[in-house]
Amino acid sequence: xxxxxxxxxxxxxxxxxxxxxxxxxxxxxxxxxxxxxxxxxxxxxxxxxxxxxxxxxxxxxxxxxxxxxxxxxxxxxxxxxxxxxxxxxxxxxxxxxxxxxxxxxxxxxxxxxxxxxxxxxxxxxxxxxxxxxxxxxxxxxxxxxxxxxxxxxxxxxxxxxxxxxxxxxxxxxxxxxxxxxxxxxxxxxxxxxxxxxxxxxxxxxxxxxxxxxxxxxxxxxxxx
Numbered sequence: 001x002x003x004x005x006x007x008x009x010x011x012x013x014x015x016x017x018x019x020x021x022x023x024x025x026x027x028x029x030x031x032x033x034x035x036x037x038x039x040x041x042x043x044x045x046x047x048x049x050x051x052x053x054x055x056x057x058x059x060x061x062x063x064x065x066x067x068x069x070x071x072x073x074x075x076x077x078x079x080x081x082x083x084x085x086x087x088x089x090x091x092x093x094x095x096x097x098x099x100x101x102x103x104x105x106x107x108x109x110x111x112x113x114x115x116x117x118x119x120x121x122x123x124x125x126x127x128x129x130x131x132x133x134x135x136x137x138x139x140x141x142x143x144x145x146x147x148x149x150x151x152x153x154x155x156x157x158x159x160x161x162x163x164x165x166x167x168x169x170x171x172x173x174x175x176x177x178x179x180x181x182x183x184x185x186x187x188x189x190x191x192x193x194x195x196x197x198x199x200x201x202x203x204x205x206x207x208x209x210x211x212x213x214x215x216x217x218x219x220x221x222x223x224x
Contacts, residue, residue, distance in 0.1 A: 024113065025113065027111055027112055027113045028067075028111040028112075029052060029056065029067075029108075029111045029112045030052065030055050030056070030112065031112045031113045031114050032048070032051060032052050032055060032112060032114065033114060034048045034114070034116075034117065034119075034120050035047075035149075035153065035154075035156045036156075036158070037116060037119055037120075038119070040160065040170070041145070041158050041160075041171075042120060042158065042159050043120055043157065043158065043159065044094060044095050044120055044121075044157050044158060044159040044161070044162050044198070045094040045095060045101070045104065045105065045108075045117065045120040045121050045159075046094035046095060046157065046162065046198065047120075047156045047157035047158075047197075047198035047199075048108075048117070048120055048156075049063065049064070049094065050157075050196055050197045050198055051154065051197065051198075052108075052112070053196070054195065054196075059196055060196050068107055068108075068111065071107045071111070072103055072104065072107055075099075075102075075103030075106060075107060076099050076100050076103040078099070078100055079100065092131075092134075092135045094121070095120075095122060095135050095159060095162040096121065096122055096131050096134055096135050097122040097123045097124075097125060097126040097129070097131055097134075098131060101121050101122075101123060102118075105117045105118045105120075105121060105123065120159060121159070122134060122159075122163075133164055134163065134164060134165075135162055135163065135164060136161075136162055136163060136164045137164070138178055138179075138180075139157075139162075139178070139179035139198075140161050140176040140177060140178055140179055141157065141158075141161055141176060141177065141198075141199060141209065142158075142161070142169035142171075142172055142174065142176055142177075143174070143177060143208070143209065143212070143216065144169065144171075144172040144174065144216075145158065145169060145171065145172065146199045146208040146209065147208055149199070150199075150208045155197070155198070155199035155200065156198055156199060157198025157199055161176060167219070167223050168219030168220075168224055169219070173219050173224055174216045174217060174218060174219055175216075175217040175219045175223065177212060179199075179201075179209060180201075180212075181202075181203035181204050181206075181209075181211055181212075182201075182206075182211040182212030182213055183203070183204050183206075183211045188204060189203065189204060189205050193205065
């Protein structure tokens, strides 16, 4: 038989209860991070709203009008009286620097938990620039930028494309082109199959507007 000593030379062992991991606070919508924050290729708020709506499988109009309308009206009554729900319309609500744009960024920050959304607009220039004529009347894009993002990350629209005074891409040195379908013939997609995303043709579904072909126009030094 083995003799068991009265006192075993065993080091003292302390067991500490591990702390439970902390989870981020729940938000109404996904915390989708805008593309290109802090760079010249920063995503526009319009593009961000489109991707956010698509992530929830609803249209941008439905997201604003049915999910966020009460919060938006609470910040600015104009959201109730003006017809501003049309995502394909003028982008001044998304990209400009007025009270409605500010209210939209505040509400989106609240429901997603994502900070810095004002960088996707011209709000930081509110006290410097005149808002009149600031935002372009039609959507435009750089075909080569869309091609690059299509090959690497989810395609998106840039803030500088929303500005009337910007007519060329400073990276690829080509003129911006209208974001319109280039298919002259053929049947458009049915409404239920159309994607309302920046960089995607909502008529034929072409990603990167490849339906427009590859015709590029070199920009002048003044445009650059």
